[in-house]
Amino acid sequence: MGHWLARNIVDPGKLPLLLALTAFVLTFLVTRVITRLIRAGKGPFRNIRPGGLHVHHVVPGIVLMVVGGFGAVAASRQGFGAAVSAVLFGSGAGLVLDEFALVLHLDDVYWTEQGRKSVEIVVLTAALVGLVLSGFSPFGVNELTPDELQNRTIVVANTLANFLIALFALAKGKPRIALIGAVVPLVALVGAIRLARPGSPWYRRFYRNRPRARRRARVRAYRHDARWAAFRRRFHDLVAGAPDR
Numbered sequence: 001m002g003h004w005l006a007r008n009i010v011d012p013g014k015l016p017l018l019l020a021l022t023a024f025v026l027t028f029l030v031t032r033v034i035t036r037l038i039r040a041g042k043g044p045f046r047n048i049r050p051g052g053l054h055v056h057h058v059v060p061g062i063v064l065m066v067v068g069g070f071g072a073v074a075a076s077r078q079g080f081g082a083a084v085s086a087v088l089f090g091s092g093a094g095l096v097l098d099e100f101a102l103v104l105h106l107d108d109v110y111w112t113e114q115g116r117k118s119v120e121i122v123v124l125t126a127a128l129v130g131l132v133l134s135g136f137s138p139f140g141v142n143e144l145t146p147d148e149l150q151n152r153t154i155v156v157a158n159t160l161a162n163f164l165i166a167l168f169a170l171a172k173g174k175p176r177i178a179l180i181g182a183v184v185p186l187v188a189l190v191g192a193i194r195l196a197r198p199g200s201p202w203y204r205r206f207y208r209n210r211p212r213a214r215r216r217a218r219v220r221a222y223r224h225d226a227r228w229a230a231f232r233r234r235f236h237d238l239v240a241g242a243p244d245r
Contacts, residue, residue: 014133016072016082020090021129027094028122031057036241039111056102061095064088097122111244119240124179131159131183158185168192173200197221 009015037043048055068089075081100118101109109115163182169191170178181188195217196202207213 009133010078013078015078016086017129017133019083020086020093021126021133023087023090024094024129025126027091028098031095031098032240035110039241054108056099056108057095058099058102061092061099064092065096066092068092093125094122097125111241113243115243116236116240119236120176124176127179127183162188165189165192168202171196171200172202173197195220 009018034043034045038045038047065088068085068087068091071081071085072089075085096103098118099110100121101115102118104117105114110118159182162185166178166182166188169181169188172191172194173196174191177191178188181191195213196207198214198218198221203214203217207217
């Protein structure tokens with residue numbers, strides 16, 4: 001494990017990215033735990049209200065992102081400064097994206113249905129950064145053995161193929177499947193070969209003169225949403241807490 005970490009993370013200069021991703025995920029999880037405790041009136045945590053003004057955690061998140069971002073620009077890809085900047089930036093991003101819905105709607109929608117967008121954005125961001133981190137790029141790694149070069153070539157080729165298939169799934173209005181499929185093989189293929197969702201670019205372009213296909217797409221989208229809506233709601237409630245009714 002130590003050798004793999006050194007060859008694929010440290011040597012290519014990806015350690016700051018790993019630290020940023022770790023800080024991002026941990027900050028989001030800790031923040032959600034604290035906000036749920038505050039909402040339930042448990043524990044020592046309380047909302048910050050200097051002068052009666054509710055300071056949302058997106059504010060310190062922006063400060064951390066600014067400090068970490070400028071620190072990363074000033075520092076090299078390796079060293080203590082880069083590591084600290086990565087942790088600050090990842091923590092700030094976790095705080096900011098946890099209140100993405102608030103920024104989007106310019107309203108305090110944290111505990112509403114609209115607030116669920118924050119959880120989706122965090123999950124998608126973590127998956128995307130994980131995809132970048134897991135890429136077996138040979139740049140920055142010296143003296144690759146033939147086996148390492150072959151393994152990296154296979155992984156890069158598979159990633160590119162998955163990415164191209166994911167573009168088809170994205171064009172058919174399936175962003176979650178597209179993103180997951182860019183990481184997990186064959187997932188995007190399912191979204192790419194099935195009917196496009198109503199309103200997607202593929203639907204508008206290729207179903208324009210196909211009323212039967214449009215009708216089938218609407219029926220399938222309705223059944224899919226009805227089948228998975230309860231699961232998505234339970235997942236959101238587990239991670240983010242149940243919204244106000």
